[in-house]
Amino acid sequence: MNAAPDGARSGPLVGLRVVELDAIGPLPHAAQVLADLGADVVRIERPPGRALKIGDPGEPDHGLRGRRSVAADLKTPEGRATVTSLAARADVFVEGMRPGVAERLGVGPEELTVRNPSLIYARVTGWGQTGPLAQTPGHDINYISLSGALHAMGRAGEPPAPPLNLVGDYGGGSMLLLVGILSALYERARSGRGQVVDSAMVDGAVLLSQPLLALRATGGWADERAANLLDGGAPFYDTYSCADARFIAVGALEPQFFRALLDGLGLQPTWGDQYDRAAWPTMRHAFQARFAERSRDEWAEKFDGTDACVTPVLTYAEAARHPHLTARSTFVEVGGVVQAAPAPRFSRTPAGAPRSPTPLESAPVDEIFSDRAPR
Structure with missing residues (x-):
């Protein structure tokens, strides 16, 4: 199989060549985004039977969409030569x-930039390349627990609630890695030189928290859970159970939206100001009682078209069928599987439809990226 021509791809990153060492978590997600946006991504996988994967090894990994794969054993000279x-x-x-x-395997930055000084060598870990915990294993929940972010999530009097692995692995991991890669590419356009990008999930989780840290510095955020505007402490920014045991989300932060919320609920306030924390327990009780009177979808219909910032809490299956997301094609079907569409969107260089993962390449390595000579 020859190298995929750039003409077969679309998106703002057409022409960008990326090599990905197989991993789980944020790295394949970042590589997927690069491939979605047009980059030619070649994934180096361990030999069959040793590949990294979460879930049933016999099922296809749809998180690997959009790129080609080559098997290489980095513990052998041949594998290192491939990389x-x-x-x-x-x-x-x-x-x-x-x-x-x-570095121990012979594919560290120094080894690879000898032949390619303009290479952007991007690496992502939980704790970073330096520091006392750099060699310590961990997962998303560990990184965000040390960052302070996990402590802020959940109900008062209950243990912190893990936010899936969206904050550490993806928000603080793959998204920060992508920012680093694209920033280094921008700088390379001026200097012609590559560099190493050290992306750490713990750093990313703290960076995502900066708006809350800024509030905390001025007394606008408390360290107690469910005691603040955005953590479920405010009754007008929370979720409520409905008559059918499904849920509705309320985000009526501004006064005009709060008034629309009260109008939709048919409530006449018996409390003081919206932001008077002493009134919040009474307000919450009134909201809970009223939302319990109807089903989730009845409330969603009631608030549809209003400015109350009230929406149904949907499952992934329901979200894929929602009229707004359908109109925007936010979900797409790839290989018979519902997946997220490429994002963000571009006016002149739109991304194409995502591609299913391809089988391991059998072509000689020199035929991959064959239109670009070694540097």
Whole structure:
């Protein structure tokens, strides 16, 4: 199989060549986004039977969409040669191994930039390349627990609630890694030189928290759970159970939206100001009682078209059928599986439809990225 021509791709990153070492978590997600936006991403996988994967090994991994794969055993000279040959033709190399492992395997930054000084070598870990915990294993929940973010999530008097792995792995991991890659590419356009990007999930989780840290610095955020405007403490920014045991989300922060909420609920306030915390228990009790009178979808219909900022809490299956998301094609079907569409959107260079993962390449390595000579 020859290299996929850029003409077969679309998106703002057409022409960008990326080599991805297989991993789980934020790295494949970042590589998927690059591929979605037009980059030619080649994934280096361990030999069959040793590949990294969460879930049934016999099922396809739809998180690997949009890129090609090549098998290489980095513990052998042949495997290392495959990686260095591909990296010599690439713009970006991404890996997510524990600090020092890539260097021990002979595919660290120094080894790969000898042949390709303009290479962006991007790496993502939980704790970063340096620091006392750099060699300590962990997962999303560990990184966000140390950042302070996990402590802020959940109900008062209950343990903190893990927010799936959206904050550490993806918000603080893959998204920060992508910012680093694109920033380094922008700088390379001026200097012509590559560099190493050290993306740590714990750093990203703290960075995502900066707006709350700014509020905390001025007394606008307390460390207690469910005691603030955005953590379920305010009754006008929370979820409520409905008559059918499904849920409705309320985000009526501003006074005009709060008035629309009261109008939709048919409530006459018996409390003081919206932001008077002493009134919040009474307000919450009134909201709970009223939302319990109807089903979720009845309330959704009631508030549809209003400014009350009230929406149904949907499952993923329901979300894929919602009229707004359907109109925007926010969900797409790839290989018979419902998935997220590429995002964001571009006016001149729109991304194409996502591609299903391809089987392992059988072509010689020199035929991959064959239109670009080693640097």
